[in-house]
Amino acid sequence: xxxxxxxxxxxxxxxxxxxxxxxxxxxxxxxxxxxxxxxxxxxxxxxxxxxxxxxxxxxxxxxxxxxxxxxxxxxxxxxxxxxxxxxxxxxxxxxxxxxxxxxxxxxxxxxxxxxxxxxxxxxxxxxxxxxxxxxxxxxxxxxxxxxxxxxxxxxxxxxxxxxxxxxxxxxxxxxxxxxxxxxxxxxxxxxxxxxxxxxxxxxxxx
Amino acid sequence: xxxxxxxxxxxxxxxxxxxxxxxxxxxxxxxxxxxxxxxxxxxxxxxxxxxxxxxxxxxxxxxxxxxxxxxxxxxxxxxxxxxx
Numbered sequence: 001x002x003x004x005x006x007x008x009x010x011x012x013x014x015x016x017x018x019x020x021x022x023x024x025x026x027x028x029x030x031x032x033x034x035x036x037x038x039x040x041x042x043x044x045x046x047x048x049x050x051x052x053x054x055x056x057x058x059x060x061x062x063x064x065x066x067x068x069x070x071x072x073x074x075x076x077x078x079x080x081x082x083x084x085x086x087x088x089x090x091x092x093x094x095x096x097x098x099x100x101x102x103x104x105x106x107x108x109x110x111x112x113x114x115x116x117x118x119x120x121x122x123x124x125x126x127x128x129x130x131x132x133x134x135x136x137x138x139x140x141x142x143x144x145x146x147x148x149x150x151x152x153x154x155x156x157x158x159x160x161x162x163x164x165x166x167x168x169x170x171x172x173x174x175x176x177x178x179x180x181x182x183x184x185x186x187x188x189x190x191x192x193x194x195x196x197x198x199x200x201x202x203x204x205x206x
Numbered sequence: 207x208x209x210x211x212x213x214x215x216x217x218x219x220x221x222x223x224x225x226x227x228x229x230x231x232x233x234x235x236x237x238x239x240x241x242x243x244x245x246x247x248x249x250x251x252x253x254x255x256x257x258x259x260x261x262x263x264x265x266x267x268x269x270x271x272x273x274x275x276x277x278x279x280x281x282x283x284x285x286x287x288x289x290x
């Protein structure tokens with residue numbers, strides 16, 4: 001296997017595989033993960049469409065529901081996820097460039113994932129403490145469904161990144177073999193994308 | 207890494223702006239700005255962090271079309287279904 005690493009290669013540089021990247025059947029991370037990304041985005045979009053349609057039927061109840069949501073936690077969680085995405089993008093950039101530090105940046109992304117899950121759990125605990133559960137009304141049924149489903153995705157992404165970090169530390173992944181890390185990274189960024197759609201519709205729109 | 211950092215700064219700035227906008231404005235204009243900001247953020251994440259800039263143009267076009275479709279339907283629903 002050809003080693004394409006170079007110590008001076010900037011980590012912003014395109015992938016060392018160059019022309020292959022422009023191949024229709026070889027998108028970054030592989031075709032399969034992109035099919036998953038598209039299907040997940042469409043699934044969550046369908047949920048958000050139901051959310052908006054239902055908000056027409058019960059506009060006052062939805063406004064009251066939004067007023068109960070913890071806006072600061074959601075804002076901080078959005079920033080944590082975006083920063084986690086930045087960590088992972090840097091990890092893959094360093095790995096491609098054959099430079100050290102990919103495992104550390106992946107670890108930082110995992111920490112961001114745990115921070116998101118912790119804050120989200122706090123938000124859920126506050127809701128449960130106030131007696132707000134699944135099925136109380138349409139707003140909170142959809143709130144629990146959409147954010148809970150996203151929570152599970154972040155959990156899966158954190159587990160994937162933990163496995164990738166273990167491989168990085170053992171030297172399994174290098175500039176000639178990083179497709180698995182790239183796929184896990186795409187899945188991680190997909191969680192960002194989904195949250196970027198959920199956050200405004202559920203928390204911000206009035 | 208420097209470009210990624212600038213992208214992150216823009217993403218965080220847009221997030222803070224969207225939050226500030228939602229606390230001061232309401233109605234269709236606010237919805238369009240907030241969802242528009244989300245679209246820009248999603249496009250930046252896809253282009254830079256998910257490396258679509260290195261992908262075949264069909265993937266870039268498909269991703270952009272998917273985002274436009276989702277956000278377009280949400281904006282249309284907001285305009286058609288919700289009171290002004």
